[in-house]
Amino acid sequence: MRTHTEYLWFNASKRREYINITSQLDDILSASGINEGMMLVSAMHITAGVYVNDAESGIIGDIDEMLEDIAPFGKDYRHHRTGEDNGDAHLKSILVHHQVILPITNGAFDLGPWQQVYYAEFDGRRRKRVIIKVMGE
Amino acid sequence: MRTHTEYLWFNASKRREYINITSQLDDILSASGINEGMMLVSAMHITAGVYVNDAESGIIGDIDEMLEDIAPFGKDYRHHRTGEDNGDAHLKSILVHHQVILPITNGAFDLGPWQQVYYAEFDGRRRKRVIIKVMGE
Amino acid sequence: MRTHTEYLWFNASKRREYINITSQLDDILSASGINEGMMLVSAMHITAGVYVNDAESGIIGDIDEMLEDIAPFGKDYRHHRTGEDNGDAHLKSILVHHQVILPITNGAFDLGPWQQVYYAEFDGRRRKRVIIKVMGE
Numbered sequence: 001m002r003t004h005t006e007y008l009w010f011n012a013s014k015r016r017e018y019i020n021i022t023s024q025l026d027d028i029l030s031a032s033g034i035n036e037g038m039m040l041v042s043a044m045h046i047t048a049g050v051y052v053n054d055a056e057s058g059i060i061g062d063i064d065e066m067l068e069d070i071a072p073f074g075k076d077y078r079h080h081r082t083g084e085d086n087g088d089a090h091l092k093s094i095l096v097h098h099q100v101i102l103p104i105t106n107g108a109f110d111l112g113p114w115q116q117v118y119y120a121e122f123d124g125r126r127r128k129r130v131i132i133k134v135m136g137e
Numbered sequence: 138m139r140t141h142t143e144y145l146w147f148n149a150s151k152r153r154e155y156i157n158i159t160s161q162l163d164d165i166l167s168a169s170g171i172n173e174g175m176m177l178v179s180a181m182h183i184t185a186g187v188y189v190n191d192a193e194s195g196i197i198g199d200i201d202e203m204l205e206d207i208a209p210f211g212k213d214y215r216h217h218r219t220g221e222d223n224g225d226a227h228l229k230s231i232l233v234h235h236q237v238i239l240p241i242t243n244g245a246f247d248l249g250p251w252q253q254v255y256y257a258e259f260d261g262r263r264r265k266r267v268i269i270k271v272m273g274e
Numbered sequence: 275m276r277t278h279t280e281y282l283w284f285n286a287s288k289r290r291e292y293i294n295i296t297s298q299l300d301d302i303l304s305a306s307g308i309n310e311g312m313m314l315v316s317a318m319h320i321t322a323g324v325y326v327n328d329a330e331s332g333i334i335g336d337i338d339e340m341l342e343d344i345a346p347f348g349k350d351y352r353h354h355r356t357g358e359d360n361g362d363a364h365l366k367s368i369l370v371h372h373q374v375i376l377p378i379t380n381g382a383f384d385l386g387p388w389q390q391v392y393y394a395e396f397d398g399r400r401r402k403r404v405i406i407k408v409m410g411e
Contacts, residue, residue, distance in 0.1 A: 110270070199352050200364070
């Protein structure tokens with residue numbers, strides 16, 4: 001069994017941004033040399049998410065609208081009594097989930113035709129990180 | 138370390154359907170011969186989910202109602218400008234999550250007494266697939 | 275490849291409770307002797323969740339309020355026709371997700387500075403269990 005660990009850094013220019021990281025993950029998979037196993041892709045911050053869905057701008061707008069409907073930015077959250085203004089970003093992270101596992105078969109991601117991996121930034125304009133850990137053989 | 142990979146195909150007769158796949162996963166676990174490890178169960182489509190919960194028809198109706206309340210079918214989603222009509226299914230997939238990991242101990246799923254694994258179809262009436270990858274020893 | 279399996283038991287005094295289990299997981303990681311790999315932390319009940327977020331009481335209150343807004347306790351769920359009163363807890367479990375994977379690097383959790391692991395009890399006042407399975411080398 002082997003493992004291979006890398007980190008991706010982000011510094012989104014906007015507060016919320018949805019970034020397709022599939023090709024970067026492909027490069028990490030190649031570098032790992034692992035043919036059979038799993039890749040964990042996990043946000044290291046509590047105001048970001050990682051999800052698998054469509055690379056289509058309309059659905060990205062729909063996801064953002066759904067999250068804003070449930071946990072709007074600017075609401076008077078209890079969390080803001082600490083001086084923070086990002087309570088919505090924590091809640092969005094919980095809803096979207098902060099990690100996915102990608103199956104690896106024959107040296108490639110074993111994904112469906114439309115599955116793309118997104119980093120969902122909910123509190124940008126600062127440096128943030130995602131861990132990628134590949135495990136297999 | 139060994140891996141074992143299989144696929145389950147679905148062709149739901151309705152748009153939305155919740156299918157208990159626990160016994161099929163049990164068969165795959167037996168076929169894998171793996172005694173200690175984890176099984177990844179992951180939808181290969183972006184309009185489906187996989188979750189662990191109760192095999193009780195009432196709660197399945199409640200889950201469906203909750204998802205319809207948040208992301209109703211037939212709403213005018215941005216995604217529909219592409220000609221699609223399944224924006225709700227993408228959003229439901231995000232909310233439910235598209236994958237679970239089942240722990241394996243002594244050759245069996247190490248689950249609680251009421252935990253059953255469901256494939257949640259949100260845009261059926263077409264052939265769709267779930268990947269199952271077992272990893273362990 | 276090695277695995278190490280433990281269980282944590284809970285008996286929350288309230289119906290809903292959010293319990294920081296990070297230091298207990300740290301102890302399990304030490305006991306496992308695993309340096310590189312992943313730890314699965316997964317609720318064994320269908321009315322509980324496991325998530326990674328902030329150890330800040332305000333945001334915990336915000337998470338609870340969001341879940342109550344979407345799936346309130348006391349609503350007349352279909353599930354209650356079985357005699358149960360915990361339909362909300364099932365739905366909250368679906369929304370929060372019942373499991374996380376923690377990456378392990380150099381014998382420690384490879385988490386961001388604010389990431390803490392929580393057991394989210396949605397139907398307490400009874401004994402409930404979480405499985406922890408470490409896999410790696």
